[in-house]
Amino acid sequence: MHQVMSLSETITDRVRQVVGTEKVALHEPSFKGNEWAYVKECIDTGWVSSVGSYVDRFEHDLAEVTGAKHAVVVSNGTSGLQVALQLAGVGRDDEVIIPALSFVATANAVKHCGAQPHFADTDAATLGLSVPALADYFAAVIERRGGVSHNKHTGQRIAAIVPMHTFGHPVDMPALMELAGRHGIAVVEDAAESLGSLIEGRHTGTFGLCAMLSFNGNKIVTTGGGGAIITDDPQLAKRAKHLTTTAKQPHKWAFFHDEVAYNFRMPNLNAALGCAQLEQLDGFLKAKRELALRYAKAFSDVTHASLFMERPGTHANYWLQTLILDASVADQRDAVLTRTNAAGLMTRPVWELLTHLPMYRDCPSMEVPVAQDLARRIVNLPSSPQLVQDPA
Numbered sequence: 445m446h447q448v449m450s451l452s453e454t455i456t457d458r459v460r461q462v463v464g465t466e467k468v469a470l471h472e473p474s475f476k477g478n479e480w481a482y483v484k485e486c487i488d489t490g491w492v493s494s495v496g497s498y499v500d501r502f503e504h505d506l507a508e509v510t511g512a513k514h515a516v517v518v519s520n521g522t523s524g525l526q527v528a529l530q531l532a533g534v535g536r537d538d539e540v541i542i543p544a545l546s547f548v549a550t551a552n553a554v555k556h557c558g559a560q561p562h563f564a565d566t567d568a569a570t571l572g573l574s575v576p577a578l579a580d581y582f583a584a585v586i587e588r589r590g591g592v593s594h595n596k597h598t599g600q601r602i603a604a605i606v607p608m609h610t611f612g613h614p615v616d617m618p619a620l621m622e623l624a625g626r627h628g629i630a631v632v633e634d635a636a637e638s639l640g641s642l643i644e645g646r647h648t649g650t651f652g653l654c655a656m657l658s659f660n661g662n663k664i665v666t667t668g669g670g671g672a673i674i675t676d677d678p679q680l681a682k683r684a685k686h687l688t689t690t691a692k693q694p695h696k697w698a699f700f701h702d703e704v705a706y707n708f709r710m711p712n713l714n715a716a717l718g719c720a721q722l723e724q725l726d727g728f729l730k731a732k733r734e735l736a737l738r739y740a741k742a743f744s745d746v747t748h749a750s751l752f753m754e755r756p757g758t759h760a761n762y763w764l765q766t767l768i769l770d771a772s773v774a775d776q777r778d779a780v781l782t783r784t785n786a787a788g789l790m791t792r793p794v795w796e797l798l799t800h801l802p803m804y805r806d807c808p809s810m811e812v813p814v815a816q817d818l819a820r821r822i823v824n825l826p827s828s829p830q831l832v833q834d835p836a
């Protein structure tokens with residue numbers, strides 16, 4: 445008698461149809477452009493460290509690609525977000541709204557400013573911050589004092605909102621900007637995962653006051669490790685550069701530093717790698733978007749699991765491909781993870797909710813039923829751009 449395939453067998457089979465028979469990683473960088481030439485040039489010329497032409501060029505190229513007026517590159521995304529929050533005026537004892545469903549760095553950056561994360565729920569349609577849920581919550585929890593929004597339960601100022609564009613799928617930024625504006629709260633975007641993702645043609649990270657990008661080894665474009673702050677505000681950009689480069693006043697030889705600041709510089713070596721990677725962004729995007737279509741097709745007749753696709757009006761970079769299991773089969777997620785990984789297909793669950801981590805368990809939070817539900821049902825699939833050799 446023919447045995448019916450289990451869900452985990454079916455999913456393993458469909459992933460194999462798309463990625464072939466080899467062992468595959470979740471996300472591997474692809475170095476097929478000028479990486480070697482640019483990095484070699486740094487070594488040949490001795491310009492490997494904290495100044496050099498590739499730092500300037502990478503900042504210029506990032507501004508061009510995102511449409512932001514300014515980009516300041518930094519040592520990693522987490523430090524970039526910390527500084528971006530400081531630029532927005534976030535300080536000790538402020539609260540910052542962040543999604544409960546995010547990578548731990550979003551919350552850590554808030555804490556590094558001396559502020560407190562305040563968790564918000566997720567929108568199942570975007571996988572990002574739910575603007576309708578936040579609007580209702582604000583109506584109940586915000587108290588305006590002297591024109592400033594405070595959490596009426598803790599008495600603390602709500603200084604910023606940090607939307608995070610999960611796996612490259614954009615948050616509904618126009619609606620969020622309207623809500624934030626109404627409450628006089630700054631918006632700083634965690635665009636770590638969304639280089640190349642657009643909303644009505646406009647790049648994620650250019651809606652808020654400023655944004656952070658990450659170039660960690662697993663991101664769509666990598667510098668080995670690194671990040672950037674992007675903004676349209678020239679004063680903020682200047683201040684970002686100052687704060688991330690030890691607050692040294694420019695001078696031919698004198699060492700005069702005018703405030704306590706950071707060494708969050710991106711070395712020229714890393715920027716060189718970034719310049720070469722950024723030249724290939726269009727190809728990476730094409731490959732990832734094609735991979736999404738191939739997965740979507742492979743899963744189209746699978747009941748109880750479907751690929752998460754971009755919302756109308758948005759253009760996602762599909763950084764990590766996202767399979768969502770139906771609620772009725774959420775209890776099979778671990779079997780899916782076990783079987784796919786045993787078969788050499790690297791898959792991963794989404795992050796544990798930040799509200800469940802020991803250091804963030806006691807932070808203020810709204811009810812997060814959607815985040816809680818989604819966290820049980822997401823499986824990220826192999827997503828490297830090189831899995832598509834012949835993007836359409």
Ligand SMILES: *Cc1c(COP(=O)(O)O)cnc(C)c1O
Nearest residue numbers: 520521522547549550636658660
């Ligand atoms: C990658 C990432 C960051 C920053 O990571 P770094 O490794 O510090 O560059 C922050 N937030 C999210 C959501 C990320 O995915």
